Every structure is written in structure tokens, then in C-alpha cells.
Amino acid sequence: MIRFYNAKILTMEEPLTVREGEIWTDGDKISYLGKSPAELPAFEREIDVNGNLLMPSFKNAHTHSAMTFLRSFAEDVPLQTWLFEKVFPYEERLTAEDVYAFDRLAILEYLASGTTAFFDMYFYPESTVQAAIESGMRAVLCGSISGTAKDVERLEEQFRKYRNVHQRIGYRLGFHAEYTSDESLHQEIAKLAQAEKEPVFTHISETRSEHDACIERHGTTPAKYLESIGIWEYGGGGFHCVWFDKEDRAVFSRNNLWAVSCPCSNAKLASGIAPLKEYLKENINLALGTDGPASNNALDPFREMYLGAVLQKLRTMDAAAIPAAAMLKAATVGSAQAMGLKDCDILAVGKQADLIEIDLHAANMQPLHHIPESLVLNGDRSNVKLTMCAGKILYEDGIYQNGINPEAILADTGKRIERLTG
Amino acid sequence: MIRFYNAKILTMEEPLTVREGEIWTDGDKISYLGKSPAELPAFEREIDVNGNLLMPSFKNAHTHSAMTFLRSFAEDVPLQTWLFEKVFPYEERLTAEDVYAFDRLAILEYLASGTTAFFDMYFYPESTVQAAIESGMRAVLCGSISGTAKDVERLEEQFRKYRNVHQRIGYRLGFHAEYTSDESLHQEIAKLAQAEKEPVFTHISETRSEHDACIERHGTTPAKYLESIGIWEYGGGGFHCVWFDKEDRAVFSRNNLWAVSCPCSNAKLASGIAPLKEYLKENINLALGTDGPASNNALDPFREMYLGAVLQKLRTMDAAAIPAAAMLKAATVGSAQAMGLKDCDILAVGKQADLIEIDLHAANMQPLHHIPESLVLNGDRSNVKLTMCAGKILYEDGIYQNGINPEAILADTGKRIERLTG
Numbered sequence: 001m002i003r004f005y006n007a008k009i010l011t012m013e014e015p016l017t018v019r020e021g022e023i024w025t026d027g028d029k030i031s032y033l034g035k036s037p038a039e040l041p042a043f044e045r046e047i048d049v050n051g052n053l054l055m056p057s058f059k060n061a062h063t064h065s066a067m068t069f070l071r072s073f074a075e076d077v078p079l080q081t082w083l084f085e086k087v088f089p090y091e092e093r094l095t096a097e098d099v100y101a102f103d104r105l106a107i108l109e110y111l112a113s114g115t116t117a118f119f120d121m122y123f124y125p126e127s128t129v130q131a132a133i134e135s136g137m138r139a140v141l142c143g144s145i146s147g148t149a150k151d152v153e154r155l156e157e158q159f160r161k162y163r164n165v166h167q168r169i170g171y172r173l174g175f176h177a178e179y180t181s182d183e184s185l186h187q188e189i190a191k192l193a194q195a196e197k198e199p200v201f202t203h204i205s206e207t208r209s210e211h212d213a214c215i216e217r218h219g220t221t222p223a224k225y226l227e228s229i230g231i232w233e234y235g236g237g238g239f240h241c242v243w244f245d246k247e248d249r250a251v252f253s254r255n256n257l258w259a260v261s262c263p264c265s266n267a268k269l270a271s272g273i274a275p276l277k278e279y280l281k282e283n284i285n286l287a288l289g290t291d292g293p294a295s296n297n298a299l300d301p302f303r304e305m306y307l308g309a310v311l312q313k314l315r316t317m318d319a320a321a322i323p324a325a326a327m328l329k330a331a332t333v334g335s336a337q338a339m340g341l342k343d344c345d346i347l348a349v350g351k352q353a354d355l356i357e358i359d360l361h362a363a364n365m366q367p368l369h370h371i372p373e374s375l376v377l378n379g380d381r382s383n384v385k386l387t388m389c390a391g392k393i394l395y396e397d398g399i400y401q402n403g404i405n406p407e408a409i410l411a412d413t414g415k416r417i418e419r420l421t422g
Numbered sequence: 423m424i425r426f427y428n429a430k431i432l433t434m435e436e437p438l439t440v441r442e443g444e445i446w447t448d449g450d451k452i453s454y455l456g457k458s459p460a461e462l463p464a465f466e467r468e469i470d471v472n473g474n475l476l477m478p479s480f481k482n483a484h485t486h487s488a489m490t491f492l493r494s495f496a497e498d499v500p501l502q503t504w505l506f507e508k509v510f511p512y513e514e515r516l517t518a519e520d521v522y523a524f525d526r527l528a529i530l531e532y533l534a535s536g537t538t539a540f541f542d543m544y545f546y547p548e549s550t551v552q553a554a555i556e557s558g559m560r561a562v563l564c565g566s567i568s569g570t571a572k573d574v575e576r577l578e579e580q581f582r583k584y585r586n587v588h589q590r591i592g593y594r595l596g597f598h599a600e601y602t603s604d605e606s607l608h609q610e611i612a613k614l615a616q617a618e619k620e621p622v623f624t625h626i627s628e629t630r631s632e633h634d635a636c637i638e639r640h641g642t643t644p645a646k647y648l649e650s651i652g653i654w655e656y657g658g659g660g661f662h663c664v665w666f667d668k669e670d671r672a673v674f675s676r677n678n679l680w681a682v683s684c685p686c687s688n689a690k691l692a693s694g695i696a697p698l699k700e701y702l703k704e705n706i707n708l709a710l711g712t713d714g715p716a717s718n719n720a721l722d723p724f725r726e727m728y729l730g731a732v733l734q735k736l737r738t739m740d741a742a743a744i745p746a747a748a749m750l751k752a753a754t755v756g757s758a759q760a761m762g763l764k765d766c767d768i769l770a771v772g773k774q775a776d777l778i779e780i781d782l783h784a785a786n787m788q789p790l791h792h793i794p795e796s797l798v799l800n801g802d803r804s805n806v807k808l809t810m811c812a813g814k815i816l817y818e819d820g821i822y823q824n825g826i827n828p829e830a831i832l833a834d835t836g837k838r839i840e841r842l843t844g
Contacts, residue, residue, distance in 0.1 A: 068788070075795040079741045108785035112804070267732035268799065270741040297800035298786055306725070307732075310689035314733075319692040323498045361832060363530035364720055366490070367839045373497040377690065378719035382534070382804035398820075410783060417789045 001026045002391070005036060007049040008360065008371070011347040012056050012333050016325055016372050023054055025353035028167075028390035033349055047386075053358040053371060056347055057116035057387060058301035059335035061260045062239040062289025064122045065106035066099040069417050070294035079207075079269050087294060090420055091123070098416050099124040103131035105413045108406050109299045110137065112398075113381040114356040116389035119201075119260075119289065119339045121174065121239075125158060129169050136394045136402045138354075140170035140339040142201050146177070149184035156192055168390060170340055173236070177203040178222045179210050183229070190230040199340075200231045201260075204238030207271045211243040223248035232257055237338060239289065240265075241279075242272045249275075249282055258285045258338035261330070263307040264298065265291030273315045276308060277322050286330040287338035301331045302383075305376045324376040357386035423448045424813070427458060429471040430782065430793070433769040434478050434755050438747055438794050445476055447775035450589075450812035455771055469808075475780040475793060478769055479538040479809060480723035481757035483682045484661040484711025486544045487528035488521040491839050492716035501629075501691050509716065512842055513545070520838050521546040525553035527835045530828055531721045532559065534820075535803040536778040538811035541623075541682075541711065541761045543596065543661075547580060551591050558816045558824045560776075562592035562761040564623050568599070571606035578614055590812060592762055595658070599625040600644045601632050605651070612652040621658030621762075623682075624648070627670065628662035629693050645670035654679055659760060661711065662687075663701075664694040671697075671704055680707045680760035683752070685729040686720065687713030695737045698730055699744050708752040709760035723753045724805075727798045746798040779808035 005022040011033070024032035024043070067087075074086035099122065110118060117138035120128050125141045132139035141162055143155045155173065162171040173193055175181055193200045204222050205211040211221060218225040224247060226232065232251075237258030244252070244259075252259055261274050279286050288304045290296050305327035312321040336345040336354075344354040358375065359365065362383050365374055387395040394402050427444040433455070446454035446465070489509075496508035521544065532540060539560035542550050547563045554561035563584055567573045577595065584593040595615055597603055615622045626644050627633040633643060640647040646669060648654065654673075659680030666674070666681075674681055683696050701708050710726045712718050727749035734743040758767040758776075766776040780797065781787065784805050787796055809817040816824050 071789060071800060072791040072796040073789075075792055075799065076742050076745045082741070105785060105788060112785060264732070267736050268741065270735040270739050270743070272739070273736060293800075297796070298802070300786070300802070303728075303802075307729075310686070310729075311736075313692040314689050314695060317692050317694070319501045319504070319690065320498050321692070361828070363527060363534060363828070364722070366527060366832060366835065367493065367495075369494040369843070370497055374494040374719070377497065378493060378715075380720070380722070380725075380802055380804070382802070406783070406785070410788060413788065421791070 001031065001041065001043045003040070003043045003046040004049050004054055004357070005046065006051060008051060008053045009033065009347065010053055010055040010371065012329065013346050013348070018053070018371050023347065023355070025388070025391045028352055030347060030349055030351050030353050033347060049357060052360050052385060054347065054355055055358060056332040056336070056345065057354045057356045057389065058114050058331050059339060059341060059344065060110065060115050060118040060289055060299065060301065061287035061335035061338045062262055062291055063118050063120055063299065064292030065118055065120050065128065066094070066102035066122050067292035067294040068102045068105040069098070069413070069420060071297050073294065073421060093420050094123060096124040096127045098420065100127035100131050101409070101413050101416050103128050104135070104409045106293065106299055107131060107135045107137055108400065108404070108409060111387045111395040111400065112384065113300050113302070114384040114387050115299070115301055116354045116387060117336070117339060117341055117344065125162060129162065129165060132169060133166055135404055136389050136392050138168040138341065138344070138389060140172060140341070142172045143174035145175050145185070146180035147185060148182050149188040151185055152188040152192060155189070172201055172340065173198050174201040177210070178214050178226060186226065186229045186231060193231055194233050197234045199234055199236030201236050202226070202238055204241055205243040205248065206240035206266070208243050221245065221248050223251040227251045227255065237285070240271070240274070242266055242274045244275065249278060249284060252284050253282055256285065258287050260287045260289050260338060261308060262289045262291040262304070263311055264303055265295045267307060267311070268297070269295055273311045277312045277316055280322055280326050285334060285338065286326070287334040288327070288331045289335070300381055302380045305331050309376050325372040327376045328372050353388055353391040355388050356384055359383050359385045423453065423463065423465045425465045425468045426471050426476055426779070427468065428473060430473060430475045431455065431769065432475060432477040432794065434751065435768050435770070440475070440793050445769065445777070447810070447813045450774055452769060452771055452773050452775050455769060471779060474782050474807060476769065476777055477780060478754040478758070478767065479776045479778045479811065480536050480753050481761060481763060481766065482532065482537050482540040482712055482721065482723065483709035483757035483760045484684055484713055485540050485542055485721065486714030487540055487542050487550065488524035488544050489714035489716040490524045490527040491520070491835070491842060493719050495716065495843060515842050516545060518546040518549045520842065522549035522553050523831070523835050523838050525550050526557070526831045528715065528721055529553060529557045529559055530822065530826070530831060533809045533817040533822065534806060535722050535724070536806040536809050537721070537723055538776045538809060539758070539761060539763055539766065547584060551584065551587060554591060555588055557826055558811050558814050560590040560763065560766070560811060562594060562763070564594045565596035567597045567607070568602035569607060570604050571610040573607060574610040574614060577611070594623055594762065595620050596623040599632070600636050600648060608648065608651045608653060615653055616655050619656045621656055622653045623658050624660055626660030626663055627665040628688070630665050633665040643667065643670050645673040649673045649677065659707070662693070662696070664688055664696045666697065671700060671706060674706050675704055678707065680709050682709045682711050682760060683730060684711045684713040684726070685733055686725055687717045689729060689733070690719070691717055695733045699734045699738055702744055702748050707756060707760065708748070709757040710749070710753045711757070722803055724802045727753050731798050747794040749798045750794050775810055775813040777810050778806055781805050781807045
């Protein structure tokens with residue numbers, strides 16, 4: 001059992017309030033949350049949080065983690081040049097061992113940023129599973145097939161292989177995007193999802209051209225087309241959702257789908273600004289993701305929350321466009337629920353001990369007028385003092401724990417990057 | 423003498439290149455920059471930089487530092503409500519001692535962010551001078567008068583008092599804004615600037631309504647109006663410059679003025695996106711500032727650079743809108759030159775030793791494909807390992823140096839904030 005005391009606690013239950021107290025963890029769960037009791041049991045470790053904040057860890061609801069190897073490889077070039085000349089040819093060279101190595105590099109960044117789970121779409125899922133399990137993090141794999149009906153066999157195989165492979169690994173049905181697959185694939189996925197009563201995720205309406213091309217192909221938008229196929233009978237959602245119109249949002253609302261927004265990637269690639277104000281107003285489930293580190297370039301939940309908030313102010317020319325705290329909810333509770341991590345959303349007894357300590361004594365967090373808003377508008381990852389996943393401390397005071405060796409990871413990835421891009 | 427060796431060095435001379443070598447400082451200056459020589463003199467301290475980056479420190483070219491006390495005090499409210507109900511009434515209660523205390527809080531954040539100089543517009547300049555001198559930082563005060571011709575006396579008095587008060591303190595003529603002063607004030611400032619051969623700075627075209635109201639009042643835009651008055655015969659510039667049209671930019675170009683952009687403040691207050699792409703294309707001098715911490719909410723050069731870059735991509739819907747490295751130049755060389763800190767712009771022998779060490783081993787800075795671009799697109803202040811101003815190390819590995827005591831500063835500001843806003 002680990003005891004955190006002298007804490008401010010933001011459980012992320014609504015309405016958001018910061019209370020004083022302590023949290024105990026027992027194994028992978030939270031076993032106590034409240035005021036300091038008169039009598040204490042024996043603890044393995046007692047941590048004086050010194051008035052700092054304990055809150056749920058961040059979950060990254062859309063990423064391609066292993067793309068760390070292409071971060072900053074090509075900047076300031078148009079999107080098509082970047083993708084076809086600077087990404088695809090290099091990804092073809094990747095081995096399973098490379099993906100494992102580059103996932104481990106991403107995990108260093110996740111843990112230092114207070115992120116304990118990531119929803120990953122990439123090649124060689126076995127590598128991602130291995131990297132996540134070893135590190136102590138959680139990963140939820142998302143199917144990323146493209147092509148035609150026959151490709152769904154591979155998806156089903158992965159689904160059966162990974163759905164129960166480990167308590168910290170999940171699997172969600174998914175495909176790359178409407179524009180990289182045909183109707184036979186969509187129909188086959190719909191059948192699988194309906195048979196298994198599973199949600200389905202996909203990239204959707206990220207760029208205007210992709211959104212418009214679907215209208216040309218199918219006579220309607222991606223959201224409306226995919227709903228008509230029946231892929232979302234058991235829920236799911238979409239990554240990006242930038243170019244959604246009112247009817248697309250209605251599709252997401254009536255099917256209880258998750259809109260996973262990636263504000264930084266959409267900004268870097270000039271894809272656009274998703275209408276988050278409307279999502280919130282219409283009570284659409286909102287989660288946040290970073291997208292891959294080559295198109296972001298950070299794996300940083302603070303930057304996503306910040307950009308998510310301020311871009312709505314600019315888009316609507318209204319400083320009060322959305323409440324900043326809505327972004328905090330999306331990056332923690334929302335992302336956890338989108339990924340199916342129902343026990344990792346809020347801090348409460350019986351929930352998984354996936355939590356972080358935020359240094360409220362850092363100059364940028366002072367004064368403490370409104371802590372949830374400050375996390376979004378002035379917080380950054382330099383404020384993450386401790387990251388715990390499933391009751392294990394994985395990062396503390398700048399030092400990785402649980403056998404994670406950053407020097408070895410950097411040496412390994414350095415050699416691989418030299419081979420792949422040198 | 424201090425020796426930094428095993429370094430990557432980005433001097434910020436153009437064209438930008440990262441070289442390997444070492445830097446020595448002697449007193450407040452850089453005394454050597456180059457390869458490791460065969461023979462070494464005796465040093466007071468030798469620092470193995472371990473392959474990390476040495477580069478010029480950041481300079482914050484527009485701020486109201488002491489507004490730290492109102493950071494996160496009122497969020498998600500419309501601009502006018504915020505300003506008239508949540509800022510002005512509280513600022514009226516400030517004493518000189520309060521401003522000193524809140525400047526010291528800001529300085530904690532500046533140093534942890536790699537910032538060694540700030541261009542400050544606020545009440546009680548004596549307090550800001552004291553806080554900057556004590557900490558080891560540089561401050562350049564900017565006149566902030568409003569009103570009529572008679573108010574220029576106070577400006578002139580401050581100018582004479584502070585211009586040569588200390589080697590790390592500067593003073594620039596300035597006034598709050600066209601919309602808070604009348605033509606008699608502008609004419610009087612023009613006379614003073616011409617007599618003293620001094621540049622003049624002011625808030626300009628920050629919001630559309632302010633820009634348009636000037637057109638109604640004076641029949642022309644603020645930039646064209648102020649040029650016609652003759653305030654810029656010896657240069658200067660403007661803070662924000664969001665709503666400039668082509669002719670306003672021509673005013674700045676032909677008078678060699680500095681456009682000081684504040685992307686994060688302009689986003690938070692929904693003021694708009696300044697046309698930085700056009701500024702760069704038209705070779706207008708560009709600097710970056712944070713604005714005050716109540717309207718940002720951070721004093722973070724990394725966030726300004728990042729937002730400056732990605733907002734241009736969104737504004738123009740072109741992922742290649744501006745080179746990311748242009749933001750790095752604006753935040754270092756540009757801001758230093760705008761503030762008149764001609765010896766603090768680049769790293770070179772004889773220049774002031776105002777430099778920072780960036781941890782390139784941090785996961786978010788890996789791999790090192792393009793370091794200048796990475797600083798803008800994936801760097802953040804958690805990467806600042808050491809901050810040196812005028813040859814003195816003021817911050818290193820998370821610890822403040824030079825007698826700066828963060829606990830004492832937080833205790834002091836905490837009490838004052840309670841009194842002012844409690």
C-alpha cells in the first residue's frame with residue numbers, strides 16, 4: 001500500500017472541486033480517498049505531497065506512437081510532400097523491432113507528460129503490446145486495416161489475439177479511414193462489430209478534401225455514410241472530426257460516439273479547427289489525442305488541452321467560447337472512456353490507481369485561483385512530478401522507475417534512426 | 423571564467439547551423455566560442471554539457487510581469503467583463519511592494535523558461551528595477567503613460583531616471599495606446615523622441631474594435647496616424663499588431679519598426695491572429711512577447727513560438743506557411759534587438775553571456791533531425807536545463823541560484839494575493 005498525504009485532490013467527478021485529503025493505493029487500485037483518519041495501517045511507502053495536486057492521469061485517445069522516429073524529419077513542407085516523400089517511404093523500412101524501440105521512446109515522453117494510456121494505431125501491434133507491458137503503461141490497440149472485405153480477417157484475428165492478452169492491454173475494432181477502404185470492408189466490419197457487440201473507430205473528416213471526396217464517392221459525408229452501413233450499432237467514434245457539419249454531429253450524438261479531437265496535429269498539418277464549441281453544446285462525447293509525433297510534434301496532453309481551448313476562442317472570436325475545464329475532462333475522463341478504460345477515468349475507491357501529482361508550487365501554476373482552468377491555460381508538463389499507472393510509480397521527480405532506462409532507449413533508437421533515415 | 427564543453431552550439435547567426443564545440447564566459451561576456459583548444463586556462467567552473475545545446479536565451483519583448491497576481495483569477499469570461507470587473511479594480515489596490523513581489527514571482531517563471539530579459543510596461547517601475555537587479559536578470563522598462571500632453575512630463579522624468587540606472591536595466595519611451603491618449607500626448611512624445619533620438623513603443627491594433635475606432639477618430643489606422651505625427655523618426659515599434667493591413671505593414675517596413683507579436687494573449691482574449699506570414703515576407707522586424715500573465719496565462723517563450731508558427735498554418739491553411747525557425751529568431755535575436763539589447767542577441771565572442779542549455783536527451787527532443795525547428799514545434803520549458811544572464815548562472819537543473827528563494831517568494835505573494843483578491 002502507498003499513501004499520498006497532504007494533498008489537494010481533483011477527482012474529476014462533476015462538479016469539479018478541489019478537496020484536501022489523502023489517497024491510498026493497494027495493488028493496482030485506489031483503496032482510500034478522503035480526510036486523514038485517526039488511525040493508519042502500515043504502508044509500503046508514505047509520500048508527503050506537500051499541498052500538490054493529485055488527479056487522474058492523462059490518456060492519449062489517438063496516436064501512432066512509433067512515429068517518434070520521424071519527428072522533425074521534415075518540417076515546413078506541404079502536407080502531400082510530407083506524407084508521400086517523407087513518411088510513407090520510411091515507414092516501409094520499419095521492422096517489428098524498430099516499432100518496439102520507437103514505442104519505448106514515445107513511452108518516455110508519455111510518462112514525463114503524465115500520460116498512462118495510449119490508443120494506438122500502427123504496424124506490428126505485438127511490438128506495442130510488448131513495449132507497453134514492459135513499461136507498466138496501458139495501451140489500447142485500434143485496428144487500422146485498409147483495403148477490402150478480405151482485410152477484415154486480419155482485423156478479426158488481431159481482435160481475438162489482443163483483446164484479453166493482458167490486463168493493461170485493450171483492443172478496439174477499427175479501420176484506417178473511409179478513403180483508404182471500400183464499401184465491402186465497411187460492411188464486413190459492421191457485421192463483425194454487430195456480432196461481437198463492439199465499438200468501431202476510424203480516422204474521419206480530418207481534412208476538407210477527404211471529407212468532400214467522400215461526398216463525391218458516396219453522395220454523403222463520411223459520418224452519415226458509415227452510420228448507414230451500420231458500423232456504429234455498438235458505439236465507437238472517430239479521430240479528428242474537423243470538418244463535421246450539423247448532421248455529422250447529430251450522427252455522433254444519436255449513436256453516443258466519441259469525437260477524438262487532435263488540435264495540435266490539425267494545426268501543424270493545416271487541416272483546420274474542429275468545432276469543439278458545438279460538440280460541447282450538443283453534449284457529444286469528447287476525447288483528446290495527440291496523433292503521431294511526426295505530425296504534432298509532441299506527445300503532450302497539456303498542449304492539446306491548451307490548443308483545444310484557445311483555438312475555439314479564435315475560431316468564434318469569443319474569449320468565453322468554451323470552458324477551459326472541458327478540455328481537462330476530455331483529456332482525462334473522456335479519453336479513458338473512449339478507450340474503454342472505465343476503471344481509469346476518475347479518482348475513487350475501487351478505481352484503478354492511474355494518477356499523477358502536479359507541482360502546484362511551480363511559478364507558472366501560481367496563484368491557485370482556479371486550479372482546473374490553470375492546468376489547461378498555464379500548466380505544462382514541467383509540472384508533472386509523479387506518474388502512477390495501475391498502482392505502480394513509473395516516473396517521479398524527473399526519474400523513470402520500474403526498470404525504464406532512458407539512456408539505453410536513446411542509444412538504441414539513435415542507431416535505428418541512423419539506419420532508417422541516415 | 424566558466425567553461426561549457428561537449429556542447430552543440432546554435433549561435434543564431436544566419437544561416438542557422440548547429441556546431442560542436444565549447445563556450446567560455448569571462449565576467450559578463452563570452453570570451454571563447456569554438457573547438458576545444460589544446461591548452462586550457464584555469465576556470466572557476468567547468469560544465470560538461472554532454473552533447474546538449476547552448477543557444478542565446480529568450481527575451482520577452484512585451485509583458486506586464488506583475489500581473490502574475492491575477493493569473494487564472496477570472497477565466498472563460500468575455501474580454502470587457504474581464505478587464506473592467508476582474509482586472510482594473512484589483513490593479514488599483516496594488517502598492518509598490520506588491521509589484522516588487524509579483525515581479526519576483528514572474529522572474530521565477532522567466533528563469534525556468536530560459537528567459538533572461540523582459541520588456542515591461544506596468545505601474546511602479548522602481549519595483550520592477552529592484553526585482554530585476556536583485557535576481558540577476560535584465561529588464562527594459564517601457565513608458566506606459568496615457569492621457570494628454572502634460573503626462574509626457576512623467577515619461578520624460580522616468581526616462582532620465584532609469585535609462586542609465588544599471589547596466590542590466592534599460593528604458594524605452596512609450597505610451598499605453600492611441601486609444602487611451604489624445605493627439606497632444608502623441609505630439610509631445612514625438613518631440614521628446616526626436617530631441618533624444620529615441621525609439622517609441624506602444625500597444626497597437628490589438629483588437630479589431632480598437633483599430634476601427636482609430637479610423638473613425640483620425641480617419642486612418644493607428645500605424646498611419648502615429649507615423650504622420652512623427653513619433654517613429656528614430657524607430658521603435660508596436661505591441662500586438664494583429665489587425666495591420668498592407669499599408670500599416672508598409673509603415674513598419676519603411677520606418678524599420680519592430681512588430682512585437684503576442685500570439686498566446688491574442689488567442690486567449692480572442693483578439694485575432696496577426697499576419698506573421700506577411701511580416702516575414704515583407705522583411706518586417708519581428709519580436710515575440712507573452713503579454714501579461716493574466717491574459718496568456720504563461721510567461722513561456724516556447725508556447726509563443728509554437729503558437730506563432732501553427733496559427734499561421736491554420737490562418738493560411740498551408741502547412742508550409744512560415745518556417746518554424748523564424749519564430750526561434752523572433753524570440754531570441756529579434757526580441758533582444760527590439761529591446762535595444764544589442765549585445766544579447768547572438769552567441770559570439772565579446773557578446774553578453776546571456777545563454778541557455780537545452781536538454782536534447784529529453785524524450786520530446788528526440789530524434790535530432792532538425793534542432794531549430796524542434797525547439798519551436800516540440801520543445802518546451804521542461805527542456806531548459808540552465809539559464810545564464812550576464813555570465814551568472816541563475817537557474818540550473820530546476821534549482822534557482824544567485825540567492826533567489828522560491829519558497830520565500832511564494833509565501834510572500836500568497837499573503838498579498840489573499841489581501842488583494844481574497
